[in-house]
Amino acid sequence: QQQVKQSPQSLIVQKGGISIINCAYENTAFDYFPWYQQFPGKGPALLIAIRPDVSEKKEGRFTISFNKSAKQFSLHIMDSQPGDSATYFCAASSPWQGAQKLVFGQGTRLTINP
Amino acid sequence: DAGITQSPRYKITETGRQVTLMCHQTWSHSYMFWYRQDLGHGLRLIYYSAAADITDKGEVPDGYVVSRSKTENFPLTLESATRSQTSVYFCASRGTGNTEAFFGQGTRLTVV
Numbered sequence: 001q002q003q004v005k006q007s008p009q010s011l012i013v014q015k016g017g018i019s020i021i022n023c024a025y026e027n028t029a030f031d032y033f034p035w036y037q038q039f040p041g042k043g044p045a046l047l048i049a050i051r052p053d054v055s056e057k058k059e060g061r062f063t064i065s066f067n068k069s070a071k072q073f074s075l076h077i078m079d080s081q082p083g084d085s086a087t088y089f090c091a092a093s094s095p096w097q098g099a100q101k102l103v104f105g106q107g108t109r110l111t112i113n114p
Numbered sequence: 115d116a117g118i119t120q121s122p123r124y125k126i127t128e129t130g131r132q133v134t135l136m137c138h139q140t141w142s143h144s145y146m147f148w149y150r151q152d153l154g155h156g157l158r159l160i161y162y163s164a165a166a167d168i169t170d171k172g173e174v175p176d177g178y179v180v181s182r183s184k185t186e187n188f189p190l191t192l193e194s195a196t197r198s199q200t201s202v203y204f205c206a207s208r209g210t211g212n213t214e215a216f217f218g219q220g221t222r223l224t225v226v
Contacts, residue, residue, distance in 0.1 A: 044157070102206075
């Protein structure tokens with residue numbers, strides 16, 4: 001049972017463009033939605049996270065947009081750079097479920113062409 | 115050094131062998147997790163632990179065993195390795211509340 005669905009699976013964007021990755025969740029008990037960034041040969045690392053009491057969170061060129069009624073959230077990367085090329089995972093968790101385990105989406109391999 | 119470390123980084127084993135992947139964290143985080151990463155499947159939870167001596171199954175637990183006798187260690191054992199267990203394995207730890215989860219560098223396991 002995939003509780004968090006992520007799309008697209010892969011994405012190619014030109015340098016300076018906007019990268020958009022989307023996620024949808026099913027469990028309304030989720031109340032923490034992080035995005036992780038993973039470079040080849042490395043473990044995932046937290047990029048940015050949001051809680052459902054706000055509709056948007058911005059950190060530099062990275063923005064999470066959150067739509068609670070639609071149970072969707074997305075990552076926007078503005079002015080995408082070749083160094084942003086990585087795999088991105090959305091995730092969700094609830095403090096009331098099983099050791100607060102994070103449920104991950106399938107991942108998006110992002111390539112930024114110079 | 116502070117952080118979360120996995121060992122070994124790379125392992126090749128034969129079908130039917132028992133193999134143990136190690137995970138150690140220095141933050142005294144209560145929660146620890148084992149994920150496997152496969153193309154097209156993202157990160158799937160194998161087992162997790164809320165504290166020493168408290169473990170539970172995740173999404174794909176079959177063929178794996180875990181233990182947590184000490185807060186800082188969370189080893190994952192493949193009792194009889196199969197080719198379908200060829201994967202990259204990540205250990206993670208997390209404090210209480212909705213906080214950041216920290217991942218190790220991963221163990222690339224190949225079962226031949």
